Amino acid sequence: MDPYSLKKLNQCRRERRAAILLTDLGDGRDRVVVEGDAVAGTLGEAIAAAFRSGKSGTVEVEGRSFFLNVHLPPPRLVMVGAVHISQALAPMAKIAGFDLHIIDPRTAFASPERFPDIRLDAEWPEDVLKKAPLDAYCAIAALTHDPKIDDPALKAALEAECFYVGALGSRKTHASRVERLAAAGVPMPAIKRIRAPIGLPIGAASPAEIAVAVLAEIIEALRLRGLQDRKGEAA
Amino acid sequence: MPQSVETHEPRDPLLIAEEWMKDGKDVAVATVVETWGSAPRPVGSHLVIDSEGLFEGSVSGGCVEGAVIAEAAEVIADGKPRMLEFGVADETAWRVGLSCGGRIKVYVERLG
Numbered sequence: 117m118d119p120y121s122l123k124k125l126n127q128c129r130r131e132r133r134a135a136i137l138l139t140d141l142g143d144g145r146d147r148v149v150v151e152g153d154a155v156a157g158t159l160g161e162a163i164a165a166a167f168r169s170g171k172s173g174t175v176e177v178e179g180r181s182f183f184l185n186v187h188l189p190p191p192r193l194v195m196v197g198a199v200h201i202s203q204a205l206a207p208m209a210k211i212a213g214f215d216l217h218i219i220d221p222r223t224a225f226a227s228p229e230r231f232p233d234i235r236l237d238a239e240w241p242e243d244v245l246k247k248a249p250l251d252a253y254c255a256i257a258a259l260t261h262d263p264k265i266d267d268p269a270l271k272a273a274l275e276a277e278c279f280y281v282g283a284l285g286s287r288k289t290h291a292s293r294v295e296r297l298a299a300a301g302v303p304m305p306a307i308k309r310i311r312a313p314i315g316l317p318i319g320a321a322s323p324a325e326i327a328v329a330v331l332a333e334i335i336e337a338l339r340l341r342g343l344q345d346r347k348g349e350a351a
Numbered sequence: 352m353p354q355s356v357e358t359h360e361p362r363d364p365l366l367i368a369e370e371w372m373k374d375g376k377d378v379a380v381a382t383v384v385e386t387w388g389s390a391p392r393p394v395g396s397h398l399v400i401d402s403e404g405l406f407e408g409s410v411s412g413g414c415v416e417g418a419v420i421a422e423a424a425e426v427i428a429d430g431k432p433r434m435l436e437f438g439v440a441d442e443t444a445w446r447v448g449l450s451c452g453g454r455i456k457v458y459v460e461r462l463g
Binding site: 117118119122123125126129139141144171172173174183185186 | 365366368369372380382384385393394395432434458460461462463
């Protein structure tokens with residue numbers, strides 16, 4: 117392994133950037149491909165697929181054998197609102213392999229008794245997110261119904277290009293939210309990325325069922341990254 | 352996700368390999384590149400070894416590490432990468448093999 121590749125790979129991992137160590141198993145040469153780097157042809161397609169699936173493996177391209185070792189930052193779910201839905205969503209998301217972070221400035225809600233063993237910040241999202249910035253491997257679910265808490269978090273999530281941005285609330289609530297965010301200077305294409313009403317439409321009724329719908333929607337957004345356009349063509 | 356790099360591994364082999372390299376040590380990196388059946392460590396897992404046989408990480412549940420470490424000394428000496436394969440094809444597999452019934456392919460290379 118090229119020492120430069122190791123340094124670059126570790127640097128990407130420290131910065132929570134997705135990277136693939138690409139090794140030619142024939143001659144042993146390797147290089148680091150960072151997500152977004154252009155790689156042409158069949159190898160490029162295999163690399164794009166590996167970034168989406170997160171699965172490492174060997175590919176054969178024009179008689180050459182390459183090993184793709186995929187290093188994705190662990191996906192993190194940030195819940196804004198230490199509410200009833202979060203109490204169901206947190207353990208489910210933990211089982212699914214997500215790192216968790218709950219933010220709610222209301223100390224009565226954000227208590228360790230209600231959320232044992234979870235990273236919990238009883239502060240305003242704008243303060244917390246300065247210390248623990250969001251990135252493309254974060255999903256955010258805004259669940260408080262309170263614009264003072266939800267809106268700044270949603271704005272930060274859209275700026276950080278989180279792979280999933282969802283907000284609880286009816287269509288009517290969301291329409292007002294769209295107006296507020298637009299007035300706050302958030303560009304319309306970014307606002308359109310917000311999933312609202314939150315969760316896949318499975319007719320979820322209870323907080324636990326809503327949590328299932330939200331988690332399913334988050335997993336879909338994670339695993340189908342970059343496939344949305346193609347889905348649109350097929351439809 | 353798998354890394355402080357946030358990983359679920361308490362001691363990250365690739366970070367340790369970089370530290371060893373900075374300390375001027377010779378290092379070999381072993382990587383699981385293929386698995387069949389019930390293999391204990393997923394594709395992409397690492398075991399890193401220095402020239403004194405000190406190691407971190409794993410490529411199996413401890414079944415084949417000894418053999419990989421022995422091979423790593425050769426790799427460090429001649430610089431040529433090797434592809435090793437382990438399985439449970441026969442009786443001897445219980446001695447240098449995987450008791451879980453799986454098969455794995457491990458790529459061992461020198462750092463630098």
